[in-house]
Amino acid sequence: MSAVDELIRARELLAAHPVVDGHNDLPWALRQQVRYDLDQRDIATDQSAAGLHTDLPRMRAGGVGAQFWSVYVRTDMAGDEAVSATLEQIDVVRQLVDRYPGELRLALTADDMEAARAEGRIASLMGAEGGHSINCSLATLRALHRLGVRYMTLTHNDNIPWADSATDEPAAGGLTRFGEEVVREMNRLGMLVDLSHVSAGTMRDALRVSEAPVIFSHSSARAVCDHPRNIPDDVLGALAANGGVAMATFVPKFVLPEAVAWTRAADENMRAHGLHHLDTTAEGMAVHHAFEAEHPRPVATAATVADHLDHMREVAGVDHIGIGGDFDGTAFTPADLADVSGYPNLIAELLRRGWSEADLAKLTWQNATRVLRDAEAVAREVSAKRGPSIATIDQLDG
Numbered sequence: 001m002s003a004v005d006e007l008i009r010a011r012e013l014l015a016a017h018p019v020v021d022g023h024n025d026l027p028w029a030l031r032q033q034v035r036y037d038l039d040q041r042d043i044a045t046d047q048s049a050a051g052l053h054t055d056l057p058r059m060r061a062g063g064v065g066a067q068f069w070s071v072y073v074r075t076d077m078a079g080d081e082a083v084s085a086t087l088e089q090i091d092v093v094r095q096l097v098d099r100y101p102g103e104l105r106l107a108l109t110a111d112d113m114e115a116a117r118a119e120g121r122i123a124s125l126m127g128a129e130g131g132h133s134i135n136c137s138l139a140t141l142r143a144l145h146r147l148g149v150r151y152m153t154l155t156h157n158d159n160i161p162w163a164d165s166a167t168d169e170p171a172a173g174g175l176t177r178f179g180e181e182v183v184r185e186m187n188r189l190g191m192l193v194d195l196s197h198v199s200a201g202t203m204r205d206a207l208r209v210s211e212a213p214v215i216f217s218h219s220s221a222r223a224v225c226d227h228p229r230n231i232p233d234d235v236l237g238a239l240a241a242n243g244g245v246a247m248a249t250f251v252p253k254f255v256l257p258e259a260v261a262w263t264r265a266a267d268e269n270m271r272a273h274g275l276h277h278l279d280t281t282a283e284g285m286a287v288h289h290a291f292e293a294e295h296p297r298p299v300a301t302a303a304t305v306a307d308h309l310d311h312m313r314e315v316a317g318v319d320h321i322g323i324g325g326d327f328d329g330t331a332f333t334p335a336d337l338a339d340v341s342g343y344p345n346l347i348a349e350l351l352r353r354g355w356s357e358a359d360l361a362k363l364t365w366q367n368a369t370r371v372l373r374d375a376e377a378v379a380r381e382v383s384a385k386r387g388p389s390i391a392t393i394d395q396l397d398g
Helices: 003-016 026-034 056-062 079-099 110-119 138-146 177-189 200-209 233-242 257-272 282-294 302-316 340-352 357-383 393-397
Strands: 019-024 064-070 104-106 122-129 149-153 192-194 214-216 245-248 321-323
Touching: 003 340, 003 357, 019 122, 019 245, 019 321, 019 340, 019 357, 026 064, 026 079, 056 064, 056 340, 064 079, 064 110, 064 357, 079 104, 079 122, 079 138, 104 110, 110 122, 110 357, 122 192, 138 149, 138 177, 177 192, 177 200, 177 357, 177 393, 192 357, 200 233, 233 245, 233 302, 245 302, 245 357, 257 282, 302 321, 302 340, 321 357, 340 357
Parallel strands: 019 064, 064 122, 104 122, 122 149, 149 192, 192 214, 214 245, 245 321
Antiparallel strands: none
């Protein structure tokens, strides 16, 4: 089969089994670029000239059927400031859904995801990225769930008082007692426990405590690229018993070993210019591109990501893998996965490697939909046995 035929077949498969992408940072990009002025960033039209990876025409071209929009806030926001910023992020997702009703549908359940697909709309879900968003308050966690948040990544790049991050020095040794209570309350609510960004100890503790399937919304395989943001094989192997799903990310510094050291140097260069290393504004990208001109960047491809998916399928099983690109949350993307229109290139690469259409349907749509449905079933069972937790971090971790 020719490359053209493989790409045609990939698009046909995505028309029947569209991508559920686990993580997209468009809301934060809209905050950074235009402070949520959606008139300035009309995603009904191509926004590549604005430096965005995401807009509705490219989502359609990429075969996206459901998107978990990240309602991320940076970890230098703390306390009530982090909570308020998270609310603003939720608000802009809801504004997008209201603004483009023919294209987007708010999805709170797996049934909503299926209904959106049947209507030809893109199911829009939300995930909070980092437990700092709840300011150590289980009542705030419940409020985020009522507003539509359907997963929470337990940490971002820094530790929080009740959980260790993958990219910080260990402090809690995983989850504290309060951290375990957060997981249990998420199970009761039906909010997916997201283990991207957390330390291996936090991953293992969460798997031990969680009564529901967990997810990794945007993480790849540590055995293929030895970066702490990726998933160790013992954790991948535990997903089958848990029922969870690991969604491979496209971020070059997490998937391409040669990119790890380059990115470390590029991040230091950003800090030397007085910028946050995750800054993807026009100013930040100008600094990045100047650095890249002097220090050529190792470039990942769809084949790089496919290497991770091959390994993840082997270790976790085909029922426990998915896709979480992290578009608009990374300065650089793989050459042929440059934006949300690129998913057919990944599917074509997997077809070349002999993946069956049945396995690809699980990867793109079925596994992610199933894991949310399973979490909902656990929540019905657990909430019949116990009410909302009123525990505090002082009581449990004192």
